[in-house]
Amino acid sequence: MNYTRRNMxxxxxxxxxxxxxxxxxxxxxxxxxxxxxxxxxxIEILDPSFAKYRISSSTLEQVATxxxxxxxxVWFGDGRYLLVSDIPNNxxxxxxxxxxxxxVYRENANYTNGHVRDRQGRxxxxxxxxxxxxxxxxxxxxxxxxxxxxxxxxxxxNDIVCKSDGSLWFTDPxxxxxxEWEGRKAEAELPHSVYRISPDGELDLVTDExxxxxxxxxxxxxxxxxxxxxRATPHRIIWSYDVGADGVTLSNKTALVxxxxxxxxxxxKVDVDGNIWCGWGSSGAPGxxxxxxxxxxxFNATGKAIGFIRxxxxxxxxxxxxxxxxxxxxxSSHSVYALYVEARGAV
Numbered sequence: 001m002n003y004t005r006r007n008m009x010x011x012x013x014x015x016x017x018x019x020x021x022x023x024x025x026x027x028x029x030x031x032x033x034x035x036x037x038x039x040x041x042x043i044e045i046l047d048p049s050f051a052k053y054r055i056s057s058s059t060l061e062q063v064a065t066x067x068x069x070x071x072x073x074v075w076f077g078d079g080r081y082l083l084v085s086d087i088p089n090n091x092x093x094x095x096x097x098x099x100x101x102x103x104v105y106r107e108n109a110n111y112t113n114g115h116v117r118d119r120q121g122r123x124x125x126x127x128x129x130x131x132x133x134x135x136x137x138x139x140x141x142x143x144x145x146x147x148x149x150x151x152x153x154x155x156x157x158n159d160i161v162c163k164s165d166g167s168l169w170f171t172d173p174x175x176x177x178x179x180e181w182e183g184r185k186a187e188a189e190l191p192h193s194v195y196r197i198s199p200d201g202e203l204d205l206v207t208d209e210x211x212x213x214x215x216x217x218x219x220x221x222x223x224x225x226x227x228x229x230x231r232a233t234p235h236r237i238i239w240s241y242d243v244g245a246d247g248v249t250l251s252n253k254t255a256l257v258x259x260x261x262x263x264x265x266x267x268x269k270v271d272v273d274g275n276i277w278c279g280w281g282s283s284g285a286p287g288x289x290x291x292x293x294x295x296x297x298x299f300n301a302t303g304k305a306i307g308f309i310r311x312x313x314x315x316x317x318x319x320x321x322x323x324x325x326x327x328x329x330x331x332s333s334h335s336v337y338a339l340y341v342e343a344r345g346a347v
Contacts, residue, residue, distance in 0.1 A: 030313060030334040032062035042295075042310040043339070050298060050307035053275075058340040060309070063329075064095050064102035069182070070331035071267070072159065074115035074123070075321035082321060083123070084331045085112045087182045090129075095329075095336055097322070111176060111183045114159035114267075114317070119166045126157035128176025128183030133157050133168070133197065146170075146203045152189040156182075159215050159267060159317070162347070163222060165247055166199035169206065171213035173230060194227060196248065206250060210239065215267035215317065218243075219301070220274055220346040225250060228265045228278075236265040238276065238303075256303040262288035263297075267317025267331075271343040274301040277328070281314030290314065296330055311337055320345025 035042060040059040045051050068088040075082055082095040083105055092112055094105035106112075111128035118124050123136040124145070131154045132147035145168065147154060156176025161169050172193045176183035191208040194216065198204065207213075212231030218224065222243060229237045238257040241250040257276070259265050266279035280297040282290040294314045298307035313333040321329050325344040330337045 028068050028334050029066045030062075032065070032312060032335065032337075034061060035059050044308040044310060045306075046308055047300075047304060047306035049300065053271075053298070053307065053341050053343045055340055055342055060311070061338045063100070063336050063338050064093070065335035066102070067093065067334050069316070069333060070336065071316045072112065072114040072126070073317055073319040073329050073331045073336070074117060075319050075329065076117070076121075077321070077323070077325075078121065080323075082319070082329050082336070083115060084329075084336060085109070085115070087111050087113060087128070092125075097327075113157070113176065113182075114170070116160045116162045116168070118162050118168065119164075124160060124162070124168060126160050126170055128156040131156055131177070131186075133160065133170055145197055145201070146195065149190055149193070149195065149203060149205065154195075155188050155190055155192070158213070161216055161218060163218060163247070167247075168197040169216060169225070170195055170197075171216055171227065173212040173214065175212070175230075192231075204248070207241075209253075215265070215279070217268045217270045217276070218347075219270060220272055222247075226256065226268060226270070226276060228268060230265070235259045236263070238265060238268065238278070238299075240303075257299050257305075262293060264293075264314075266315070269318055269320060270346045271320070272346050273343065274346075275299065275306070275343065276301075277318060279315040279317050279330075280308075281316075294332075296328070309339060 039056040042060045043054050067086040071085045073084040080097045092106040092109045110130045112125045114126040116124050133145045135143045155172045155174040158171045174188045177186040193208040194206040194213050196204045210229040214228040214230035216227045225241045227239050236259040240254045240256040242252040264281045269277045276299045278297050282288040282293045295311040296309040315330045315332040318330045321327050328339045
């Protein structure tokens with residue numbers, strides 16, 4: 001068999017494999033041809049310290065497609081499934097790892113963005129449309145945890161994390177009220193802020209000094225809080241704060257990672273070694289090339305870039321999942337991608 005015929009057969013097989021993927025809303029489906037060689041060139045080592053996290057016989061997989069803008073993935077290990085927001089389609093999607101199915105978990109989801117599980121395993125969600133943070137109870141009913149601060153409506157809760165003491169920390173930029181695409185256009189009545197919901201339900205302001213606070217995550221020992229400033233100028237920044245002995249007070253604000261002219265930061269997660277895994281993409285600046293920027297960039301605890309996972313779509317957010325917490329799920333615009341790594345999520 002000649003080389004050309006072998007290539008044609010390989011390409012046909014890739015198309016068939018992609019067409020067999022679970023998809024809903026085919027108009028937004030994104031084709032993907034997986035790499036057939038090890039190691040996968042999509043996983044790039046930027047610093048030798050990242051080599052131990054790359055599995056040389058693990059390749060990037062597209063596990064689902066057919067969305068408009070995926071965000072806020074959260075892993076349910078007890079059910080072996082992933083929930084992820086498809087914000088413009090106003091729904092939460094579910095990917096089942098056990099059988100590979102891709103289905104609608106919740107329609108009319110109030111343009112939900114970020115999710116997390118609380119210490120009791122319940123789903124906690126940031127809703128753009130209703131401008132609130134809610135908890136889904138075991139019986140499916142919804143409890144409102146926060147929808148205003150000192151009597152004024154929140155902007156549009158974006159991303160959220162749960163601390164080991166049961167407190168919930170979330171960012172509240174105006175992204176969901178800036179237009180009709182991810183919510184409903186409205187005027188902001190509060191500054192761009194980060195809040196904390198205490199275990200007893202009290203809402204406290206953490207900081208209102210960042211423009212467009214976005215992704216956030218704690219270091220493995222919870223001694224530091226990382227927050228992405230999504231509208232910092234001239235470049236987006238990951239700020240590092242020291243968390244006080246009271247578990248609440250922040251101090252020592254430090255710019256840990258500063259994106260360059262072309263790079264854009266979004267959602268972040270931290271592994272057990274303290275590395276920060278960042279949703280990454282083009283900033284939209286003139287001359288930026290999305291095909292060179294879209295993916296996940298990994299920084300060590302000092303802010304040094306050590307690895308890059310190249311994706312064919314921009315990655316807004318990600319989460320560690322799987323039985324060993326070493327399968328990285330990347331919510332990437334139209335699709336969900338997965339990659340086994342030799343790293344585990346810190347939470």
